[in-house]
Amino acid sequence: MAELRTLQPEDFHHLLTIETESFDSGYSPYFIKMIPVLFGNVSYIALDESEPLGYAAAAIEQGERDRGWIISMAVRPRARGQGLGKKLMEKCLDALEQAGVRRVHLTVAPANKVAIELYSQLGFASSGVMPDYFGPGEHRLLMIKPL
Ligand SMILES: CC(C)(COP(=O)(O)OP(=O)(O)OC[C@H]1O[C@@H](n2cnc3c(N)ncnc32)[C@H](O)[C@@H]1OP(=O)(O)O)[C@@H](O)C(=O)NCCC(=O)NCCS
Numbered sequence: 001m002a003e004l005r006t007l008q009p010e011d012f013h014h015l016l017t018i019e020t021e022s023f024d025s026g027y028s029p030y031f032i033k034m035i036p037v038l039f040g041n042v043s044y045i046a047l048d049e050s051e052p053l054g055y056a057a058a059a060i061e062q063g064e065r066d067r068g069w070i071i072s073m074a075v076r077p078r079a080r081g082q083g084l085g086k087k088l089m090e091k092c093l094d095a096l097e098q099a100g101v102r103r104v105h106l107t108v109a110p111a112n113k114v115a116i117e118l119y120s121q122l123g124f125a126s127s128g129v130m131p132d133y134f135g136p137g138e139h140r141l142l143m144i145k146p147l
Contacts, residue, residue, distance in 0.1 A: 002053055002084060004091055007036040007043040014045060014052035022074035035072070042068070042095040044088050046079075053079040056088035058096055058104075068101035068147075073115070085118055093122070097147045104147060107133060107140035119143050 007015075012033050019026045027035075035043060035057050043057040054075030061067040070092060075085045096104055108115050110129055120126075124143035133140035 002046040002048050002079075002087075004044050004046050004087060006095075007040040007045050007055065007057070009033075009036045009040070011036055011045055011052070011055075014047075015055060018052055018055055018074050018076055019072075021076050026074075027072065039071070042092055042099060044091040044095075046075075046084050046088055048079075052076070054084050054088055056085075056092045058092040060096065060099060060101060066100060066102040068096040068099075068104045070104060070106040073106075086122065089118070089122055093145070093147065102147055104145045106143050108143065110139055110141045116141065116143075119145075 015032045015035065016029065019032060039057055039059045042060065043055065045055040046053040055072070056070065057072040059069050059071050061069065070089070073085065073089065075088070093104060104124075106119065106124065107130070108119065120143075122145065124145040127142040127144050130140050130142055132138060
């Protein structure tokens with residue numbers, strides 16, 4: 001049975017493990033190190049004993065405190081398809097709502113059907129593809145959920 005708790009700075013190596021297994025080119029180690037420091041109050045990790053299974057990171061926008069973002073989401077391949085991604089997202093959404101957030105944004109690669117299906121199930125609606133969002137040819141689908 002997985003334990004879900006907020007992210008702590010000592011989870012850095014857990015986050016690196018999950019990221020490495022989940023993305024070909026993901027966030028830099030520097031940014032991963034900063035995720036628990038800056039966003040730990042609204043971000044969650046799932047652990048089985050001391051083994052990391054997945055995490056979801058959220059953040060509250062600086063200028064617009066009622067707008068939140070899901071900034072990362074990954075479950076290790078061996079733990080996928082068991083509802084963990086959904087549970088992690090639900091914890092983040094609850095924490096954002098408690099913090100006064102009224103709408104949540106995220107972006108996802110338009111070809112990432114599994115993630116898009118998960119976000120749709122959680123009530124995120126497509127707000128259109130943003131061309132060249134991360135550079136030439138790096139399009140992203142923007143999805144938004146009101147809380
Ligand atoms: C996206 C990801 C986090 C999903 O995690 P997960 O723990 O496997 O997801 P869950 O088991 O909670 O599934 C939740 C929903 O996602 C969708 N889903 C999950 N696996 C799926 C699959 N293989 N095919 C289609 N839809 C799928 C379903 O809607 C599912 O709900 P259901 O079980 O009621 O049908 C995981 O696949 C992952 O880490 N992928 C690589 C990293 C990534 O792409 N992150 C998102 C970046 S924006």
